[in-house]
Each structure stands twice: as structure tokens, then as C-alpha cells.
Amino acid sequence: MPCPVWPAARVLxxxxxxxxxxxxxxxxxxxxxxxxxxxxxxxxxxxxVEPAELGSGGFSLRLPEGFLPLSPPPPPADGQxxxxxxxxxxxxxxxxxxxxxxxxxxxxxxxxxxxxxxxVAIGVIPSASMPRRQVEALIADKxxxxxxxxxxxxxxxxxxxxxxxxxxxxxxxxxxxxxQVFETVVAGNEEHKRRSGVCEFWLSADPDRDQQLLxxxxxxxxxxxxxxVAPPQLAKxxxxxxxxxxxxxxxxxxAAPAAAPVSGGxxxxxxxxxxx
Numbered sequence: 356m357p358c359p360v361w362p363a364a365r366v367l368x369x370x371x372x373x374x375x376x377x378x379x380x381x382x383x384x385x386x387x388x389x390x391x392x393x394x395x396x397x398x399x400x401x402x403x404v405e406p407a408e409l410g411s412g413g414f415s416l417r418l419p420e421g422f423l424p425l426s427p428p429p430p431p432a433d434g435q436x437x438x439x440x441x442x443x444x445x446x447x448x449x450x451x452x453x454x455x456x457x458x459x460x461x462x463x464x465x466x467x468x469x470x471x472x473x474x475v476a477i478g479v480i481p482s483a484s485m486p487r488r489q490v491e492a493l494i495a496d497k498x499x500x501x502x503x504x505x506x507x508x509x510x511x512x513x514x515x516x517x518x519x520x521x522x523x524x525x526x527x528x529x530x531x532x533x534x535q536v537f538e539t540v541v542a543g544n545e546e547h548k549r550r551s552g553v554c555e556f557w558l559s560a561d562p563d564r565d566q567q568l569l570x571x572x573x574x575x576x577x578x579x580x581x582x583x584v585a586p587p588q589l590a591k592x593x594x595x596x597x598x599x600x601x602x603x604x605x606x607x608x609x610a611a612p613a614a615a616p617v618s619g620g621x622x623x624x625x626x627x628x629x630x631x
Contacts, residue, residue, distance in 0.1 A: 378551075383425040398592045401583040406596065408455055409477060414568050417596040418475070419582075420587060421462040425474075441538045442545060446476050447554050448536045449501035453489050454569060463540075464578040470540040472572070473576045473580035475593075487560055487567055487609055494529060494556060503533040503549070514557075514591070523559035523568065524598035530555045530587075537575050550575040553586065568597060591618055 399417065406415040407424075426438060444452040444461060455478035463470045480490060491511050514526040515626040534549040552575035559568040570592055574582075582589065 369594050373569060381387040381591065388481050397401075398584075399596065401589070402592065402596065406598065407458075409458065409479060409568075414479060414522075415598050415600065416593055417446070418460055418593065422460040422475070423462070424460045425461055441547065443536050443538050444472060444474060447573060447601075448495050449503060450494060450571075452493075453571070454485060454493065455567075464581050466581070468542050471575050472537060472539070473574040473578050473582070474572075476571040476573075477487075480567040480569060482565055482567055487558065489572070490558060490567065490569065491527060491529070498529075498531055503535045504531050505533070507531060507533055511558075513593075516591055516594045518597065520598040522599055523561045523564065523594070525560040525562075526594055527558045527560045528555065528590075529558075535573070535575075537573070539575075542570050550577070552576055555586070555590060559597070564599075566599075570594070 371412055402417040402419055402526075404415050404417075408415045425444060427584065442448070442451065445459045449559065450585050457479055459474055459476045460472040461472055468532060478556070495509040495511065496505050498507075509529055509531060511529045512528045514528045516524055516526060518524050524626060531554045532552070533554075535552050535554060536547055537550050537552060539546050539548065539550070552573065557570040557572070570593070572586065572592070584592070609618045
């Protein structure tokens with residue numbers, strides 16, 4: 356006569372194996388979620404945690420580690436000449452009339468006895484006063500007229516990003532390699548020389564935005580291998596962090612006209628340069 360214990364034992368064994376299988380399945384799922392979350396956040400590890408508020412237009416973004424805002428020199432002491440910040444550190448030298456210019460951030464890299472800059476100039480442009488195509492044409496025309504890019508044809512390209520906080524997803528990118536003027540410091544002395552480097556523009560291109568964000572990344576070749584991530588990928592990662600705190604498109608039509616002057620600044624007239 357078969358022992359009745361065996362069928363019950365088989366059932367218990369099956370339940371135990373099923374429970375273990377479910378536990379392993381949950382572990383695998385949790386592990387996969389953790390890996391996916393890490394992979395999603397890993398690209399942003401080289402960026403500052405706190406976003407930089409850009410003021411005009413309500414934009415903010417996370418800059419790479421080590422970037423600091425360039426500020427006017429302190430007031431001179433009695434009898435001393437006023438200090439000034441060289442324009443080549445603020446804007447691309449071939450584009451003194453940087454559309455919607457607002458701020459510049461910079462990081463310096465030490466290579467031997469020299470310091471080389473890596474900077475980003477930022478502007479916010481009202482679409483109504485200067486449409487995107489006009490911005491693109493202005494920058495391309497200036498580039499064609501500058502000897503720095505004599506061997507390079509300026510061509511804007513489409514670029515899509517996955518915005519993490521509701522910012523722009525469509526961008527237009529213009530990369531300009533060439534012999535460009537950079538301010539470097541060699542043995543404590545400032546020098547302004549042409550060096551092989553890159554100036555890359557990122558212009559937000561979402562069609563339903565009333566404001567366009569313009570970023571101009573500049574760096575000489577000497578710092579490329581010192582950057583934490585390849586420059587094109589890093590610029591794309593920063594673009595993903597762009598957020599808009601107040602989108603005029605979400606407001607009713609009556610409120611929209613009043614919002615434009617706030618972010619438009621002085622229309623197309625450049626503000627006085629506090630840096631001299």
C-alpha cells in the first residue's frame with residue numbers, strides 16, 4: 356500500500372520550488388530595475404547636482420563639474436586701472452553680437468605650466484523678435500566670414516535628446532573646428548593666440564516654444580582628453596537637463612503677450628557689457 360506521505364511531500368516540494376522561483380524572479384526584476392536606473396543616472400554623474408538658473412526665459416540646466424560663472428572684476432583700488440575680462444572668454448570672438456547673451460560659465464585646465472579654458476556662453480532669444488532660422492543664418496554667416504573656419508563649411512544639423520524635466524527635445528547643432536583665439540595663461544602670463552579647437556552651438560528648436568536657448572561650447576584641443584566625457588556626448592547630456600520653469604505656451608492667450616518682454620531683455624539691442 357503506498358504511503359500517503361509521499362504525495363503530500365511532492366506537493367510541498369513543488370510549492371517550495373515555486374516559491375524559490377518566484378523569489379528569484381522578483382530578485383531578477385528588482386536587479387534589472389536597479390541597473391536600468393543606474394544606467395539612466397550614470398551620464399549625469401559628471402554634472403553639478405544643483406542646476407544653474409539662467410534667469411531670462413525661466414531656463415535652468417546642470418553644468419559639468421568645475422564650471423564657474425564669469426563675473427566682472429572687483430572695483431579697482433585707488434589709483435589703479437580698472438580690471439576687465441577679456442571678451443574672448445565671454446563670447447566666441449567671431450560673434451560679439453551673441454544673440455540674447457546672458458551669462459558665461461568656465462572651467463580652467465592646467466596642462467604643465469599653462470591653463471586652458473573650457474567655456475559655455477548662454478543666451479535666451481525671444482522667437483518673436485528673432486526666429487530660429489534667422490539665428491542660424493546669423494551665426495553661419497559670421498562663421499563663413501571668419502578666417503578661423505576657412506576650411507570648414509558651417510552646416511546646422513538636427514539633434515534629438517530625451518529631456519528629463521520637460522525641457523526642449525529638438526535641437527539644432529553647429530560644430531565649428533578650426534584655429535580660434537583662446538585666452539590661455541602660460542607661466543602666469545595671459546596670452547591670446549590662435550589654437551586648434553572647437554566652437555559648438557546648441558540651439559533649442561522645439562517649434563512651440565516662445566523662447567530659444569542658445570549654448571556655445573568652446574575649448575582648445577589641449578583639454579579634450581582631460582574632459583570627463585567626450586565633448587559631443589557631454590553637450591548632449593547637458594541639453595537633456597534643460598528645464599523651463601515657466602512655459603508661456605501653457606498660459607492663456609491674454610497672458611502670453613505680457614510674458615515676452617520679461618525674457619526678451621532689450622529686444623535685439625545688446626546690453627552694455629559689464630566686463631569691459
